[in-house]
Amino acid sequence: MPHVIIVGCGFGGLAAARELADAKVDITIIDRSNHHLFQPLLYQVATAGLSAPAISAPIRSILAKQRNLTSLMAAVSKIDVARKTIALEDGSEIAYDYLIVAAGSTHSYFGHDEWAPLAPGLKTLADAFDIRRRILMAFERAEREPDSVRRAEWLTFTVIGAGATGVEMAGTLIEIARHTLRGEFRRIDPQQAKVVLLEGSERVLGAYPADLSEKARAQLVKLGVDVRTSSRVTHIDEECVRYTDQSGEQRLASRTVIWSAGVAASPLGKSLNVPLDRAGRVIIGSELWIPDHPEVFVIGDLAAVTSDGKPVPGVSPAAKQMGRVAARNIINRISGKPLENFVYQDYGSLATIGRKAAVAMVGKFKFSGYPAWLFWLFVHVYFLIGFRNRLLVMSDWAWAYLTFKRSARVISNAIDTPVEKPDDAPSQ
Amino acid sequence: MPHVIIVGCGFGGLAAARELADAKVDITIIDRSNHHLFQPLLYQVATAGLSAPAISAPIRSILAKQRNLTSLMAAVSKIDVARKTIALEDGSEIAYDYLIVAAGSTHSYFGHDEWAPLAPGLKTLADAFDIRRRILMAFERAEREPDSVRRAEWLTFTVIGAGATGVEMAGTLIEIARHTLRGEFRRIDPQQAKVVLLEGSERVLGAYPADLSEKARAQLVKLGVDVRTSSRVTHIDEECVRYTDQSGEQRLASRTVIWSAGVAASPLGKSLNVPLDRAGRVIIGSELWIPDHPEVFVIGDLAAVTSDGKPVPGVSPAAKQMGRVAARNIINRISGKPLENFVYQDYGSLATIGRKAAVAMVGKFKFSGYPAWLFWLFVHVYFLIGFRNRLLVMSDWAWAYLTFKRSARVISNAIDTPVEKPDDAPSQ
Structure with missing residues (x-):
């Protein structure tokens, strides 16, 4: 055969x-890797909302019954x-x-591979654990920091790139700061945390029509995200991000940076x-x-x-x-038959922004806000592989929605690994 | 104050x-660490039955409402x-x-700290992730190994020490091999995997009365575990474990070794x-x-x-x-009052062995098998911190019990860290 x-x-x-x-x-x-990953929800693992097993399934297990197939890790x-x-x-x-x-x-770091360890991107579960650790540790560091300037640096989170992943990360980060961690610290107030979303082009969600981009921006601002478009990043180090905008070069003091630009x-x-x-x-x-x-x-x-x-x-x-x-x-x-042509069936686009905030485009229909968010929720749970994962994700989300708690807030020592270079980790 | x-x-x-x-x-x-850990169920994380968030809760979150308390990581x-x-x-x-x-x-490796990276113990979530990765990777390696002798080495799992943790690990490992992975591999048959439980003393669960030890041993053997008591380990390397028993020095070819002896x-x-x-x-x-x-x-x-x-x-x-x-x-x-004396209230002892297998001792009552296992299940779920974790663990277990599937079978790159030396990782 x-x-x-x-x-x-x-x-x-x-x-x-x-x-x-x-x-x-x-x-x-x-x-x-040994698992198929439901990548659209990976940002939820990175932000401690879901556990890794909820969005991944062993490839062997998914394909166990297909007798003409061998799986190799x-x-x-x-x-x-x-x-x-x-x-x-x-x-x-x-x-x-x-x-x-x-x-x-x-x-892709656009030729700046030296940014990779400073601003991890989100493609694999390893990336998600790394980002989760950085976010949670930043609040812990802030709590222990006596100097107010440094404390503010620890409490400033920068997301670079306002595509779908960047918008989701920014919206969720502000929810963690404003709601999830409320009342849990004694020296800092997590609600003072700042989330800055930097985007090189003129608008967020550049793949969407201009009116939906505008709606997405308005929803982000309403949640508390500091959205800065037309801002091109020129430098990242452990203490700050530098970028240029219309008024020239800017410096943003921030110790946690997430890359979702390329x-x-x-x-x-x-x-x-x-x-x-x-x-x-x-x-x-x-x-x-x-x-x-x-x-x-x-x-x-x-x-x-x-x-x-x-x-x-x-x-x-x-x-x-x-x-x-x-x-x-x-x-x-x-079988010697003529080949088929690929024709892309576009079922629409959907981007979530945060609690009750999203934009959606299905055929000629565009909608945003709560209805778009409910639609997003339904679509994502529906497409998650495996009946059990669907139930798990739904119960995790129902819980998170009602209580603002996030279940996966574990910082494990096992996760203290250096970030892999992007070229070493294709998501094959 | x-x-x-x-x-x-x-x-x-x-x-x-x-x-x-x-x-x-x-x-x-x-x-x-940032989390309180329900250690009695840690072996379930190590054997891919539970996700880490199911048995851990952020310390800040547990104690958030206690206003006279500051938590420091x-x-x-x-x-x-x-x-x-x-x-x-x-x-x-x-x-x-x-x-x-x-x-x-x-x-404690009894003066053999060089065994730590070869035979990890189970105290922290990092340990559990390390052991989970080793177990799952051993089956993957076996599937890719053309040489039949080496393949058998990859399919032999050794647990050293037959206290409560060792017995749990051995019983669960055999369940994974015999049931969970059944039908998922093409070149190996996971049911051929061997689980060997080595114990230096004369019986398993040495802290229990002799008749319960005997019952535990019988249940382990029935599940398929190769129990070898009076076997003192003298050497561990990447390919084998050496030990002495009544007939002299023995060599056990095994590439996955778990330490639960000291x-x-x-x-x-x-x-x-x-x-x-x-x-x-x-x-x-x-x-x-x-x-x-x-x-x-x-x-x-x-x-x-x-x-x-x-x-x-x-x-x-x-x-x-x-x-x-x-x-x-x-x-x-x-307040200048006289101090209280600590008097230990012994509510009994319970050890699980595997599916429907356990031993229990409550006051003068001793029981084993299915009733003991149900009792163990009830007690452990009851004591798990947090209402939500209880629900999560119950649903994970109900699912695992009905389907033999294990939900947390993710091997993540992030987990490829060297094992910490025991002295660096007190479970404080």
Whole structure:
């Protein structure tokens, strides 16, 4: 039977594996971690609202019943399209007949990799634990700091980049400061904490229409976030962030900085030896295979593809849809049938901002505030993998909503690891 | 108002703090971590059955409403009883009028500290994450191992020490191999995994009567655990454990080893300059204060105290009872009243072994098997701190019981930290 390797078990890789469940192929799915991650809720782990198991599930367990599939926990270091093999980091090689590369994306610091340890981004559970530790430790440090200037530095949180993740982080951080920690400290007042959202462009949620961006900004400001657009970061160190805005260079004293400004494709794309776009994504046609190698498919965040003449966004529904099309096209190739074209089905966009605050766009409908937030809640719980996780997440949220408490406020010593360099941690 | 410092927020420290809720004192409670841990269920985190937030709660949150109390996340490095100060690891000092030392215990490797990184013990959440990662990674490594001898090494798990924790770990490990992972691997059969429980003395659960030890052993064997008593470990390395039994020196090829053989008191006891027992515990009278310093109390696992002529065991009910007596004796000292004597109330002993398997002893009643297991379940859920955690743990367990699934099977990169040396990590 033909051997299909799928690299990466994110939304795209998982959808491809499932689509091949009844096909007469041997599948090996390879992922660096042992779990599939529901990335849209990762910011809730980073902000102590959810525990890691609530948004992740063991890949083996999800795919246990698919008898034509083997799951391998390993890091892929290279793809050799000429010899039709992939190399693992331990030096071993595996041959394929068909390959689906779904290795995803990682953070990009726009040439400033030295910022990575100072301003972690949010892609993996390890990132989320790191950010959670930094946020909780900042309040602990502030409580122990006798100097009022330094105390204010510890109580200033900066989020860089006002895309969906940045907006969610800023909105949740202000909720933690204003509500969750209220009354728990004796020397500081957590409500004095400042959350600053820096964005290089002119508006927040740049992928949304201008009126929804404006609504999102208004909701952030109402929650208490200090939103500063047209502010380009030029420097980060342990004590401050520097940026330029219309009035010149500014210095923001802040000891906790979170990066949500840039995304780069997995470095695995390079080893395919085909044209990449500026973000490092593999440029492919609508049948999703790469030039000269009809047996190699690229999907998800790693793929630069257009649909109806427009670039397809790096969101989970697009990854899932590509995964299914790539899987069906492998079946088509094997059976000698014509291939299918990928056409992106846009079900709408949704971004949460905080408690009762969100913006949504479904077809021609745009809405915001409480209704958008309820809609967001429903959609995210619905799509979470596994019935049990849905129940867990709902009960965690119901509890958090009613009490403002957050259940996952553990600072563990195990989490005192240095931040990985972005290039070492593709979210394959 | 007199300043009371409590070092450590385990069961003893927390009980003392609560007992002082209405006293006219200023309390500072200091703990190295930000959370109170329900240690009796820590093995469930180590074996992926529970998530960390389910068995831990932020100390600030638990004690938020106690207005006479300040909580400090910090590590205490030294106690100076002459100057009535404690020193923190950051160099600062805090003065006290009364001190309660509840710094607990840590692992002891009986002079073989080089075994610590090879055979982690279970005291903190960091330990539990480390052990969880080792167990899950061993199955992953076995799946990727082409050599059958090495594969068997990866599938052999050794637990050293058959006290309550060792018995729980062994029973749960065999359940993971036989049930949880069934059908999820393609090259190995997790049911082939071996769990060996090594114990130096003649029987398991040595603190229990001989007939209950025998019942526990029978239940372990029935679950599939290979129980080897009178087996003293002499050597551990990355590939094997060596031990001596009646027939001489034995070699057990095993790549995952868990240590539950020895406990040592926190090194903070030494800085009190008073007599210690062989395990490093502070020898105190029944009023719980140390010789020459009537303002310094020692409680919990760090205290060597007798009640009715018998040594008080290092269990959580004893720590809680001591905490309350020490707190009341501080109030008695302040108001010039005579001090109270600590008398240990023994409510019984309970050890779980695995699914439907446990032994229990309540007064003169001894029972084992399913009834003991149900009793254990009830008692542990009841005593878990916080209504919400109780619900979470119950739902996790109900789910695990019905499906054999375990919810917390995440291997996170963040957890790839070296094991801390035991001396660096008192569970204060």
